[in-house]
Amino acid sequence: MADGRSTSSVSGESLLFLTDEQLRQGIEAMFFAYRGFTADPDRILDDMAYGRAHHRAIHFINRAPGTTVNNLLAILGVTKQSLNRVLRTLIADGLVESRVGRNDKRERHLHLTDAGKALEQTLSDAQRTRMRAAYRTAGPEAVSGFRTVLEAMMDQEMRTSYIRLKETGA
């Protein structure tokens, strides 16, 4: 560590040294890339009365229709009060529908309305466009590596959520 160096795994024939400099470049890449990643939906949301928190809620409700509030809470990693404020406006604006659970009537199952789906489409189109461009530029092998590193970077808890969603969608 003091010499800014750390041993690493072997890659085929070459030994990889992970210097602090290499790691820092990765850190900065994440910082700058995340800014780009959120920029396009942010621009769209700015014109409306919504923010990034609304986007996240809409995204995951669309991804897992009928999900409960508690479930969404766990995925988003915020307090119910924070989520509720966002959810309330989305429901009031007719983008999200909250249905009382059939089996357990305490639970609320969340669904996007047609208007909600339309907004989701608009937002994720914008985000996917950038993603698609980046993927094409980088090429398939790079994309595979990209996903592998991101997965390794998640907390165990989040990795579980991520995998579950991934399998749901596939």
Place this chain on the structure above:
Amino acid sequence: MADGRSTSSVSGESLLFLTDEQLRQGIEAMFFAYRGFTADPDRILDDMAYGRAHHRAIHFINRAPGTTVNNLLAILGVTKQSLNRVLRTLIADGLVESRVGRNDKRERHLHLTDAGKALEQTLSDAQRTRMRAAYRTAGPEAVSGFRTVLEAMMDQEMRTSYIRLKETGA
């Protein structure tokens, strides 16, 4: 788009189709991974009176010692009022030093004090530890792809900043 499919670049012998599903998985991977990415320094900062904004300022001052306020503003992509609030506390707490420019006395050149460097080290150690673990798990080829995709995902402006920093450090 309606069929959830979009053509892409050719990869050696195989044709890559970027389905909306694949893109969405990438989007979710970014979301979950970024949470992990910031989690460790956030925990440390929570115990002090600082937040993520302080971390960012400290990081880039350390990265480019003597940088001007305007320069930092451009890299961080915030207003001077936002940055100033953070900078003021860091200077008051003796972590950052602001020196009047030699050539142009309007400019303030920012440096970390010893205490500032110590905090920077603590924060980036935590972040690098996770990064190193992820890099090792994923392997060298994945790391290369990871970086390639992230670079392609940045805004042109940010890519320029990123590259400049990268060359500075190397």
Place this chain on the structure above:
DNA sequence: CTTGGAGTGTCAACAAGGCTGACGTATTGT
């Protein structure tokens, strides 16, 4: 059937960290 606890909603208060607008003060360059 009562009661504890889980799931949910909501109110209040607060903090971090973005933003805009306006203004002041050096300093520099034309």
Place this chain on the structure above:
DNA sequence: ACAATACGTCAGCCTTGTTGACACTCCAAG
């Protein structure tokens, strides 16, 4: 001399996170 630049600061606003407290519904166990 004057305009532009670099910086600092005050005031006010927004979003989105936090705690704490409380109420309601409903399920399940005693």
